[in-house]
Amino acid sequence: MASVVEDVLNRSQTLDLDSRRAQEAGILPTFVNPSSIRRYEGAAWLRKMVGVVGAKDLPAEPSEEEFRLGLRSGLILCNVLNKVHPGAVSKVVESSCDSAAVPDGAALSAFQYFENARNFLVAVEKLGLPTFEASDLEQGGKSSRIVNCVLALKSYSEWKQAGGHGTWRSGGTVKPSTPNKNLVRKNSDPFASSLSRTNGQSQETDNNKMHNSSLSTLVRAVLMDKKPDEVPILLESLLSKVMEEFEHRIASQVELQKPVPKDAPTLNGNRTFLKHTSCDVKVEDKRSSVVVKDKIPHKNSVPDEEVKRKHMRHQMAFDAQQEDIMSLRKTLSTTKAGMQFMQKKFLEEIQNLGQHIFGLAHAASGYHRVLEENRKLYNQVQDLKGNIRVYCRVRPFLGRQSNVTNVVDCIEEGTITVNTPPKYGKGRRSFNFNKVFGPSATQEEVFEDTRPLIRSVLDGYNVCIFAYGQTGSGKTHTMSGPKDLTENNQGVNYRALSDLFYLAEQRKGTFQYDVSVQMIEIYNEQIRNNSQNGFNVPEASLARVSSTFDVIELMNLGQRNRAVGATALNDRSSRSHSCLTVHVQGRDLTSGGVLRGCMHLVDLAGSERVDKSEVTGDRLKEAQHINKSLSALGDVIASLAQKNTHVPYRNSKLTQLLQDSLGGQAKTLMFVHISPELDAVGETLSTLKFAERVATVELGAARVNKDSSDVKELKEQIANLKAALARKEGEHESVQVRRKPTGEIGNTEARKKYRSRQKTQSIDLDELLGNSPPWPPVSSPGETYGEDDREIGSGDWVDKVMVNKQDGTRGTVGCWEPENSRISDSFYQKYLPEQSFNIFPGGNGFDVATTDDLDELDAATSDSSEPDLLWQFNHSKLSSLTNGGMSKVNNLNAKSTRSPELSSRTMIPNLGPSPSKKMTNMAPQRGGRPVASAEFKRKTGNRVIKPSALNHARSDFYPPILSKHTNLRRRRRF
Numbered sequence: 001m002a003s004v005v006e007d008v009l010n011r012s013q014t015l016d017l018d019s020r021r022a023q024e025a026g027i028l029p030t031f032v033n034p035s036s037i038r039r040y041e042g043a044a045w046l047r048k049m050v051g052v053v054g055a056k057d058l059p060a061e062p063s064e065e066e067f068r069l070g071l072r073s074g075l076i077l078c079n080v081l082n083k084v085h086p087g088a089v090s091k092v093v094e095s096s097c098d099s100a101a102v103p104d105g106a107a108l109s110a111f112q113y114f115e116n117a118r119n120f121l122v123a124v125e126k127l128g129l130p131t132f133e134a135s136d137l138e139q140g141g142k143s144s145r146i147v148n149c150v151l152a153l154k155s156y157s158e159w160k161q162a163g164g165h166g167t168w169r170s171g172g173t174v175k176p177s178t179p180n181k182n183l184v185r186k187n188s189d190p191f192a193s194s195l196s197r198t199n200g201q202s203q204e205t206d207n208n209k210m211h212n213s214s215l216s217t218l219v220r221a222v223l224m225d226k227k228p229d230e231v232p233i234l235l236e237s238l239l240s241k242v243m244e245e246f247e248h249r250i251a252s253q254v255e256l257q258k259p260v261p262k263d264a265p266t267l268n269g270n271r272t273f274l275k276h277t278s279c280d281v282k283v284e285d286k287r288s289s290v291v292v293k294d295k296i297p298h299k300n301s302v303p304d305e306e307v308k309r310k311h312m313r314h315q316m317a318f319d320a321q322q323e324d325i326m327s328l329r330k331t332l333s334t335t336k337a338g339m340q341f342m343q344k345k346f347l348e349e350i351q352n353l354g355q356h357i358f359g360l361a362h363a364a365s366g367y368h369r370v371l372e373e374n375r376k377l378y379n380q381v382q383d384l385k386g387n388i389r390v391y392c393r394v395r396p397f398l399g400r401q402s403n404v405t406n407v408v409d410c411i412e413e414g415t416i417t418v419n420t421p422p423k424y425g426k427g428r429r430s431f432n433f434n435k436v437f438g439p440s441a442t443q444e445e446v447f448e449d450t451r452p453l454i455r456s457v458l459d460g461y462n463v464c465i466f467a468y469g470q471t472g473s474g475k476t477h478t479m480s481g482p483k484d485l486t487e488n489n490q491g492v493n494y495r496a497l498s499d500l501f502y503l504a505e506q507r508k509g510t511f512q513y514d515v516s517v518q519m520i521e522i523y524n525e526q527i528r529n530n531s532q533n534g535f536n537v538p539e540a541s542l543a544r545v546s547s548t549f550d551v552i553e554l555m556n557l558g559q560r561n562r563a564v565g566a567t568a569l570n571d572r573s574s575r576s577h578s579c580l581t582v583h584v585q586g587r588d589l590t591s592g593g594v595l596r597g598c599m600h601l602v603d604l605a606g607s608e609r610v611d612k613s614e615v616t617g618d619r620l621k622e623a624q625h626i627n628k629s630l631s632a633l634g635d636v637i638a639s640l641a642q643k644n645t646h647v648p649y650r651n652s653k654l655t656q657l658l659q660d661s662l663g664g665q666a667k668t669l670m671f672v673h674i675s676p677e678l679d680a681v682g683e684t685l686s687t688l689k690f691a692e693r694v695a696t697v698e699l700g701a702a703r704v705n706k707d708s709s710d711v712k713e714l715k716e717q718i719a720n721l722k723a724a725l726a727r728k729e730g731e732h733e734s735v736q737v738r739r740k741p742t743g744e745i746g747n748t749e750a751r752k753k754y755r756s757r758q759k760t761q762s763i764d765l766d767e768l769l770g771n772s773p774p775w776p777p778v779s780s781p782g783e784t785y786g787e788d789d790r791e792i793g794s795g796d797w798v799d800k801v802m803v804n805k806q807d808g809t810r811g812t813v814g815c816w817e818p819e820n821s822r823i824s825d826s827f828y829q830k831y832l833p834e835q836s837f838n839i840f841p842g843g844n845g846f847d848v849a850t851t852d853d854l855d856e857l858d859a860a861t862s863d864s865s866e867p868d869l870l871w872q873f874n875h876s877k878l879s880s881l882t883n884g885g886m887s888k889v890n891n892l893n894a895k896s897t898r899s900p901e902l903s904s905r906t907m908i909p910n911l912g913p914s915p916s917k918k919m920t921n922m923a924p925q926r927g928g929r930p931v932a933s934a935e936f937k938r939k940t941g942n943r944v945i946k947p948s949a950l951n952h953a954r955s956d957f958y959p960p961i962l963s964k965h966t967n968l969r970r971r972r973r974f
């Protein structure tokens with residue numbers, strides 16, 4: 001680049017010949033180009049060194065061309081160098097003919113020129129002096145480089161003559177180096193130093209430096225006499241010239257790169273072509289191309305061969321590069337094709353993957369659907385088998401519990417895995433249930449899975465939902481909700497009732513439903529009505545409700561009345577088992593059929609280890625009762641799971657309460673609750689084990705309690721007929737009873753004794769049935785029907801109806817109002833015998849007979865069938881709830897009124913005999929004809945109705961034939 005600029009500057013500064021002549025002639029002022037000065041200086045020194053003869057070809061002040069031609073033979077240069085550095089050029093080819101005769105000063109053959117020039121350049125290079133190209137001696141070469149070389153040689157000579165001390169520098173001092181050593185540059189010019197990257201380049205760097213110095217001199221010379229405003233224009237034109245020149249040279253270079261014909265080898269890769277001739281060299285073109293003719297002496301063919309070799313090397317390198325390029329292109333196109341192929345494949349893969357993922361997602365959703373379906377089917381199978389459903393719920397950690405270890409490892413749909421400490425066996429244990437709710441499950445979510453059961457109640461099924469678990473595990477939370485109740489945190493009870501009303505409302509076009517509820521609790525093995533203001537208020541516990549609002553009122557009341565106490569484990573620990581019972585009767589408006597459903601929602605008191613709950617006194621007593629009843633529940637479950645014939649329901653009030661739900665054809669759901677804390681793991685494990693056992697209990701498929709209108713009609717007809725028969729028999733029996741002397745043995749005697757003690761009156765059923773009064777008329781204030789005895793031994797029923805002597809007014813808000821009620825009479829027939837005991841315990845106007853002989857009988861029949869005994873047991877307990885006036889006669893009476901079918905519909909369900917399968921055989925169906933009414937009450941007052949007559953009137957409630965076993969037992973009892 002620098003040389004290009006220099007040339008341009010030279011040219012621009014070189015005055016044309018005319019100008020020079022004009023200058024010389026004094027026409028124009030003399031302007032000496034700095035490069036010319038240097039050239040003159042060089043020429044003068046050379047002339048001085050070789051003498052006038054030796055320098056005959058070199059004028060004192062040569063033009064560029066003269067300078068080049070003068071030195072072209074290389075003779076002057078070689079001789080001067082040998083003078084400066086003797087022996088530097090070992091062989092100098094002298095001229096064989098007069099150079100002057102040769103135009104262009106070419107006195108020597110081309111080979112000789114080349115030989116001398118080459119020898120000189122090699123020697124100069126060895127000395128570390130700036131060199132030039134041999135082609136610079138030809139036209140078009142760079143004479144400035146020759147000048148530089150000559151001046152450097154001059155400087156070197158002077159330095160040597162001065163003793164060669166110090167460092168020789170171009171234009172100054174330079175440290176003489178050994179011939180093979182390159183000069184050490186001291187100049188730290190950044191531009192120049194950027195060019196000197198390697199030692200091998202230092203000579204070139206020196207050249208550059210000289211170029212730079214000449215360049216700057218030139219620039220200065222050019223701009224010296226210019227006005228400042230001319231400088232930019234000048235520079236611009238100079239630069240454009242530089243660009244032009246540069247482009248031109250590049251174009252030439254490219255041209256030279258082209259393959260050269262074999263017969264025209266290039267000499268040095270530049271624009272110079274040598275043509276071999278026999279003895280002369282003629283310049284073929286203006287660019288000083290030397291054409292070497294074929295007939296070249298063998299001696300002269302050395303450089304040609306070298307050139308050839310060089311060319312061959314270049315050619316080979318070029319070919320190799322071409323090959324490489326070709327193979328690279330090939331590789332590139334292969335790679336490109338490969339890439340395209342891979343891209344295509346990749347896209348296909350992505351598409352496939354997308355489809356696969358879509359398929360998987362579809363399959364996954366299908367899988368979940370199938371799982372859900374499976375779960376439903378499983379539940380349906382369980383329903384068909386009558387399995388008790390078990391849902392497990394894990395309570396979250398409570399606010400006060402921090403840094404407590406969680407024993408619940410993981411929860412899946414129906415599986416809960418618990419980490420068990422070594423002392424409890426395996427490290428992890430899994431339990432399977434119908435559903436497991438984690439700590440974050442909301443009340444709504446928990447209820448959602450319960451919802452179908454609520455529908456079942458309206459469809460005529462009996463349903464029992466009960467909450468089980470250790471104290472403080474969240475039973476009350478699930479069933480009722482927390483203390484601060486809101487719509488969102490309402491428990492199952494509230495939601496069930498509002499759902500019930502909602503569904504009833506939806507079905508009002510086809511069904512008309514009557515709903516009544518009752519809340520009782522078992523506290524210290526005593527049953528008490530909890531939905532009244534005060535436990536001993538003798539008011540109807542069955543409250544008819546017509547809206548959710550009523551129910552909420554009632555439930556709130558029940559909750560308030562419930563026994564609650566603080567323990568170490570729960571601030572508000574329920575100390576009683578609570579049961580909310582809902583009776584639903586639906587009349588099909590089209591067919592007239594009646595559906596009866598009953599639902600028990602039971603919140604059990606929690607089991608507790610008294611050492612943990614730290615209870616004493618009353619709390620301790622409560623805890624003992626609670627644990628005892630829960631252990632009785634465990635026994636019942638174990639017995640049911642093993643399909644034992646004897647199930648110990650009677651061992652506690654609780655098991656009696658749940659008897660229908662556990663032993664009958666009800667749909668039963670247990671919510672088992674666990675606490676997640678590590679210190680409760682023992683209780684948690686036993687709770688879960690128990691719950692697993694409960695899940696295995698098969699109750700048999702649930703049955704719908706449905707009376708079609710035809711059946712109902714037929715039942716009524718039968719009842720009428722039986723009543724007529726009973727009337728006749730009753731008349732007869734009544735006469736006999738009155739006539740019989742005391743001391744008669746057997747049941748008749750016992751009954752007589754009992755009746756006499758009761759101070760009740762026997763009434764004729766004709767009176768009762770004449771007006772077809774509804775059965776039982778207890779719903780009228782002040783009326784109760786509790787006694788219902790049966791003559792067993794003869795296969796004939798001896799029913800007694802206890803009629804309250806006192807007609808006290810009992811009407812209360814929310815109490816049952818039979819006159820307006822749509823609930824069928826049979827509903828009362830089925831429930832109120834028991835209910836009467838609950839609502840109006842002895843002492844409340846009842847004439848209750850308590851007989852020692854009956855005690856004896858009870859004792860004697862203590863091994864009697866479970867339901868019988870339970871019935872008996874219930875009533876005795878119930879009587880003890882109140883003023884103790886309730887007698888075992890009542891139990892007997894009550895017993896006789898029970899039927900298995902009824903038991904599942906009772907207001908206190910398990911207080912009556914179980915509707916278990918075995919009982920189904922013994923217990924006749926009831927229903928149909930009402931036996932009493934308000935009118936009945938008026939007529940009877942507080943008398944005992946002739947049992948046989950009553951029996952016949954209600955015979956459709958009972959099976960015509962009792963089992964032998966039961967008959968015997970009953971007979972014994974009487």
Ligand SMILES: Nc1ncnc2c1ncn2[C@@H]1O[C@H](COP(=O)(O)OP(=O)(O)OP(=O)(O)O)[C@@H](O)[C@H]1O
Nearest residue numbers: 395471472473474475476477482570573574605606
């Ligand atoms: N799922 C739950 N989410 C939030 N708090 C809960 C949950 N379950 C229970 N609790 C809280 O835990 C505490 C104990 O619950 P709860 O009284 O219902 O237990 P319990 O099993 O009925 O106890 P007990 O048998 O002693 O009556 C209460 O403060 C209750 O609000």
